[in-house]
Amino acid sequence: MTRKTDAIYAAPLKEMIDFKFDERVVAVFPDMIQRSVPGYGLIISNIGILAAKYAQAGSHCYDLGCSLGAATLAMRQRITQPDCDIIAVDNSPAMIERGRELLARDTEPSVPVTMVCADLQEVAIENASVVVLNFTLQFVPPAQRLALIQRIYAGLRPGGILILSEKIAFSEPERQHFHVEVHHDFKRANGYSDLEISQKRSALENVMIPETLSCHQERLQAAGFSFSELWFQCFNFASLVAIK
Ligand SMILES: Nc1ncnc2c1ncn2[C@@H]1O[C@H](C[S@+](CC[C@H]([NH3+])C(=O)[O-])CC(=O)[O-])[C@@H](O)[C@H]1O
Ligand SMILES: O=C(O)C(=O)Cc1ccccc1
Secondary structure: OOOOOOOOOOOOOOOOOOOOOOHHHHHHHHHHHHHHOOOHHHHHHHHHHHHHHHOOOOOEEEEEOOOOOHHHHHHHHHOOOOOOEEEEEEOOHHHHHHHHHHHHHOOOOOOOEEEEEOOHHHOOOOOEEEEEEEOOHHHOOHHHHHHHHHHHHHHEEEEEEEEEEEEEEOOOHHHHHHHHHHHHHHHHHOOOOHHHHHHHHHHHOOOOOOEEHHHHHHHHHHOOOOEEEEEEEEOOEEEEEEEO
């Protein structure tokens, strides 16, 4: 399959509109996320590894903010426990429509998947062994984040896990500056121009709100998770696993 190149912010825009997961983004999303998030492919494949270890027989696995279902497909390929299913949720109709097409191409008999177009806040989380928030919490309004993590904790079985990947912020200006600069270098090395980088940054400003690693760790603890581990970090992109 040829991958469509992301050029959404390549030409100067007269007016900056907030970033939205619409048809235009969906059409280039695999290219956009791969060129923008350091370690994205590695994170996806290791979500499969973690799910294979922690999925429990007869439980649900959730992929919240699934986009095109990359984490879902990685989990689906690896989970071997009987009677599991995956519930993949996204509130972008364009993402779910394309995600369903990609899922239909994956014809190997394996774990059943349901792709749901809904706000993740409206989806019940129950009898869960694996919950994935792969770069999704950063788009949830900060005031709603604790309640969501508490609801995930309540829906997990003992021994179940939450995988939480996020772009992170740093409280010390010098450290924040370092990571932002190096991330921009990463994007430049992947073919984005300075204009694309700066226009996308403005479009994301009101929509994607990163927090510090300690903010995430403290929230996980406050929600009841007594164990969490940073298993991935590259520049200002990190992934935690928390075990109930
Ligand atoms: N309230 C919400 N309810 C449901 N979905 C939401 C909500 N808010 C945002 N989304 C969805 O969360 C996704 C975030 S992208 C996740 C990548 C994916 N996890 C991946 O592993 O490829 C991350 C990124 O692009 O940086 C988008 O598809 C939104 O529509
Ligand atoms: O592109 C960026 O600068 C990011 O921080 C990551 C990202 C990737 C895909 C959609 C939105 C944000």
